[in-house]
Amino acid sequence: MTESRRAPALVALAALPFVAYAAVVVVTGSFLGPARALWWVGLTGVLLLALRRPLRQREDRLAWFAVAGGVAAWFAGDLVNVYGIPLSLTGLPSVADMVFFAMYPLVLVAALRLARRSGARDRSRGASLDGPIVLIGGAAVATSFVVAPVWPHVGVAAATMPFALFYPVGDLVIIAACLLGLWRAGGYRRTALVVLATGVLLLGAGDTRYLVRTVEGGGKDLTSDLLWAAALLAMAAAGALGTRVAARPRAAASGVTLCSGLAATFVLVVASWADVPLGAVLLAAVALILCLLRLVAALREARQLADAQHRALRDETTGLPTARATEERLRELVRQEKPFALVLLDVGGYKQLRLALGQDLGTELLVQIAGRLAGDAVSAEFVARAGEDEFSVLVPLPDEDSERGVDRAAELVRCFDESFGLEGINVHARATAGVASFPRDGRTAAEVLSAVELSTSYGAAGGKEVAAYTRAMEDQARVRLALAGEIGDAFGAGEVIAYLQPQVSLADGRICGAEALVRWQHPRMGILTPDKFLPAIAHTNLMRRVTDTVLRQSAAQAVAWRPWGMTVSVNLAPSDLLDPELPDRVMRILHECGARPSEVRLEVTEDAVMADADRIAETLAELRRCGFHIAVDDFGQGHSSLARLRELPFDELKIDRAFLWRTADPSPAETAIVRAAVALAKDLALEVVAEGLETPDAWHRLRDMGCDSVQGYWVSRPVAPGMFDAFRAEWPERAPVAGAHLLG
Known part of the structure; x- marks a missing residue:
């Protein structure tokens, strides 16, 4: 059985002896014999229930030991009351009273411990008035209907009246402390305080009934006993039920406060036609004034809540819903x-x-x-x-x-x-x-x-x-998430590889270099392109490892191509450009591979540069001072202005594949866009590379416009480093330039 079901079952089990006790008293008319035995069994079960929480859990252990101590004090007081010998000194409380009194400070300590502030507390200022309202309103009612009727009949025992009144007053103080806790505490403590306050309220009802009957000469009765039993059972169960019941503490506190205010009003109404002590009238008036202040605070908070809800549903910047x-x-x-x-x-x-x-x-x-x-x-x-x-x-x-x-x-x-x-x-x-x-x-x-x-x-x-x-997106999302977790091991296994897409001069067909494009040679899924795994790691430290790996392989390739003057272009991610250590990183890798900055070209996209244009411009300028050739990639897809393009330290402009012609007969508008991009680059003294070449007709058009070099599927798809020599061998036969040769 789970704890959420076990706790209510234990509370019900602890209540059974008291039910049997009531049945025996009703049938036999006697509180002695079997009835008394069932009473002791019930109190023992309540004490064990109260000890269960602090013995099993560390959280708020002191508070729940205090509750258990209070239950034990009441148990002991009842034993002394039945079997003990009261003090014979007139005007002093009995030994039983002294033992009973010990319960109140213990339960008060528990209430105050549970009322400690927490992050989930109610921050309402008006709620802080709940405790004083209950305390003062309850005092007014007690003074009017308990103290005033009883006091004239106590005779020579008037000196003991303060001790008799200790019980209802102590109950009121503890209830007020619990209500204060509902405002301050959070989490399960709120529920526990509601149950604990309920128990103390029942205890007060039993104490008041017993006091009135004692003055009238009746003494205890079954109703008083059942009220006390229910009170002790509630206090003992507060710890167990507090972890399970989803209470509404603010509603509970407000309900008790409302009842206290109505009770104070009732006292004032009664005072208009009956003899009510002046102290009770003053207490009722103070409680009613506090209730009015509480109402004003509640109305203000309601207005603030309505304003907050409106703001939550309406965006302040655009005026649109949120x-x-x-x-x-x-x-x-x-x-x-x-x-x-x-x-x-x-x-x-x-x-x-x-x-x-x-x-x-x-x-x-x-x-x-x-x-x-x-x-x-x-x-x-x-x-x-x-x-x-x-x-x-x-x-x-x-x-x-x-x-x-x-x-x-x-x-x-x-x-x-x-x-x-x-x-x-x-x-x-x-x-x-x-x-x-x-x-x-x-x-x-x-x-x-x-x-x-x-x-x-x-x-x-x-x-x-x-x-x-589509449902397939869910599967792809799971795959991406899994790949993001696996790529960390792929670096050490040599699975992250820089494929090479050749770049060819339009003037003479010479292979002038290649762009390094990352691929993941996955052991189960085969060759993965960047769109399959880079989005999942774009904003992580793994992106830096991808760049460093591609850069290291490209630098080694550039060293191998040094005799022929070929270069390798490497793409830098947006996160790389925001790294202040980027120039040192790149230079360190090139130094380890023995490559020169002039042999490795660095490519950045327009949007990546615009992420923090001033800061990135400084980084690019530093890289250029180191000797690197800087290219702006995917030109035409970003948001950079022409003025900004002129200010940045670029050496090369790469026209995005989206602007190149997919047919042999492009429209005049398409041709004008490409011609304008090439003319712009030439005016800025930039080299021009066209990406995405797919037809031989486009080759001749780009050459006639003044474009310097091209890359694309018509020339070659990206190939593994080991396959580049095969492309080099067959390219001269396909090049649309007479006498095209491999290397200069």
Whole structure:
């Protein structure tokens, strides 16, 4: 049996002797004999239950030993009361009273220990008034309906009245301490304090009944005994039940406070037509004033909570709903079983744009994007900001098989085709979109959100403008996660290899070098391209090991090619460019391999440079001073301005494969774009390399435009280092230049 089931079972077992005790008393009319034996058995079980928590668990052990000590003190006091000899000195409490009194400081210590502050505490200021309200309101009630009626009848025993009143007053003090703990404590302690306060409240009820009956000459009765038994059982069970019951302590505290306030009001009402002691009236008035202050504090906190909830549902920057608001709308549609598609738009390179533009213009860009998306949306769609550089659009669907979500995502992506005007600067932003729908891709709001996030990440990694969720993405995500865990061992096993894609001069067909492209020769999955494993480690220290491994192999290759003057180009990751030790790292590796900086070219992408343009510009300048040739890769895909391109220390411009022609008859616009890129590079005195060459016609066009060299599948796919010689042998026969030769 688990602990969550064992604790209530033990409490029920401890209660059985008291149930039997009540039955015997009702049947026999006597508290002696079998009834008394069952009473002692019940008290023994309660004591054992109270000791169970501190003996089994270390947490709050002192507090629960104090509770057990309090139960033991009450047990001992009852024994003395039945079998002991009271003191005969008039005006002093009996020996039983003295033993009973020991319970109160022990239980008070336990309540105060459990009321220690914790990180999960209620920070409400108004809640701090709960304890005083209960204490003062309870004192007013006790003074009015317990002390006042009893006091005139005590006669010569008036000197003992303070000791008799110790019981209800002590109960009130402990209850107030428990309520204070509900405000301060957190976790299981709150529940434990609720149960403990309930026990003390029952104890007070039993004490008050016994006091009144004693004054009236009746003494104890079955009701008093059962109230005491329930009280001791609750106090002993507080530790066990506190770990299981999901109590609502704030509601409990508020309920007790409300009852105390109503009781104080009742005292004042009674005082208007009956004789109520002045002290009781003053106490009731103070309690009522505190209740009014508590109400004012509660109203203020409610207003603050409403404001906080509004802020949580509305983005302050863009004025759009937040991700939390989207989640609530999704859950509502799921409950109503209405089909919908969720489109998640990722603004590519926003962080780099913000760094380049500055914080203010970066924020203004978000505001304009939000306005454009909201303006494009139809009335039934729900546009929200999903993250720093993400927006979501909830699209209702006519049925669960509709492809409207994918079509709508493509339309939303086209909202970014037009530039954004920021203080006279035309900024081009691009977006990729992921799409997931209910109920096809998820049966709950959480499943749909997970699916759309996965599809968006795959779309961005794969260069797709729109990526619809598929179940295969889940498998691919697991594979990527597994690969990220395995790649650490791949370095030592020699499985990370720099493949080489030849670069050829357009002027004479000479092989002038190669670009190193990383591959993972996986023992089970074969040759893996970078898109299969690099995204999973892009922001980890493993990325540095990839760069260092490729650089070391490329440097060794450059040394082997030194007689022919061929170079090797190596790509640097964005994380490499942010490393202040990069120049020293690169030089150290080249020194170990015996290579020269002029033999290794370093390539960086536009977006990588824009991540921290000033800092990276210094790093690139330092690398150039070391003698390295620096190339800007994938030109045309990033956000760098022409002015920024001129300021950075580049020697070479590589035109992205997306701009090269895929057909033998390109459009005039396509030709104009490539011609402009080549002309720009020449004006900046940069060498020009075209990537992605796929046709011989493109070779001749690029040569006529003044491009210096090319690489692409028409020349050669990336090959293993050992296969490069085979390409070198067959290339002269395929080169479209008469007399083309391998090396200069």
